[in-house]
Amino acid sequence: MEELAPRVDLAAVRASTRTIKPTTGYRVFTVINAVVLVLVGLLTLYPFVNLAARAFSSQAAIAAGDVFLWPVGFNTTTLQSVVEQERFWINYGNTVLYTVVATAIAMVLTTSFAYVLSKQHLKGRGFLVGITLFTMFFAGGLIPNYLLISELGFKNTIWAIVLPQAISVFNLLVMKSFFENFPAELEEAAAIDGLSTYGILFRIVLPLSKAIIATMILFYAVAFWNSWFPAFLYMDDPDLYPVSVYLRNIIAGATGTGEGLGGDAVQIGANVKAVTTLLTVLPIVCLYPFIQKHFVSGVMLGSVKG
Structure with missing residues (x-):
């Protein structure tokens, strides 16, 4: 005699899964984590972008400290x-x-x-x-x-x-x-x-x-x-x-x-x-x-x- 496999109510499982919501603490952590990673990425990228900007900037702009993220007085x-x-x-x-x-x-x-x-x-x-x-x-x-x-x-x-x-x-x-x-x-x-x-x-x-x-x-x-x-x-x-x-x-x-x-x-x-x-x-x-x-x-x- 075949054993009857237990039936799983898939609809109930999906419904219970949908009802699980992230906690407030987890949401705060996610936001803070994203902000920190973005800031670290920008800080890491800035020296290289500044280097490229200085490479194509004029002497006067570099001496005056006006070059940050974009060339000033473009020259090659x-x-x-x-x-x-x-x-x-x-x-x-x-x-x-x-x-x-x-x-x-x-x-x-x-x-x-x-x-x-x-x-x-x-x-x-x-x-x-x-x-x-x-x-x-x-x-x-x-x-x-x-x-x-x-x-x-x-x-x-x-x-x-x-x-x-x-x-x-x-x-x-x-x-x-x-x-x-x-x-x-x-x-x-x-x-x-x-x-x-x-x-x-x-x-x-x-x-x-x-x-x-x-x-x-x-x-x-x-x-x-x-x-x-x-x-x-x-x-x-x-x-x-x-x-x-x-x-x-x-x-x-x-x-x-x-x-x-x-x-x-x-x-x-x-x-x-x-x-x-x-x-x-x-x-x-x-x-x-x-x-x-x-x-x-x-x-x-x-x-x-x-």
């Missing part, structure tokens, strides 16, 4: 003077090359090392983690590093920028924490099916780690894109400079004089910092919205364990 003298320089585009191409190569090498080394350190059964794991943490707080110093790079023959090469910064300890620890939280059952099942360690890493672990990988790519790309001191220290040929060094030299040499850029020296001296900073950060600003979701989820996943 400085922008034209910068982008018309052939060396600017040569150095911009160098920055793209250095960033791509350095990020690729850093991701390979960081991912490999983090995956190894995430294995609890690894012999000497504590010693390796200790050495890694030691390098996070102590460095060899500027002069020993310079001598080392010179002896290795890396001066005036891309390797002077790439190799000394190939592994960020912070990024390494975040990836290590993520891999430690990875389900061990998946790796065990893959091993039973005959996959080697490298097969498990490339066919199981990495495809399921897109969020943390995208986050680390963003971290490394931003760091290498903005890096200027290693190139300033280890490179003598201006044609090998990244754009950050080129723009740094413009700021140092052109502020107040406009020397080397041509055009109206007064206009250039007033807003050259805004123009150069805008040109430097614009690619990162354009790239970030496309990987923001991976950035947020990657950091959350990688920070569950310390």
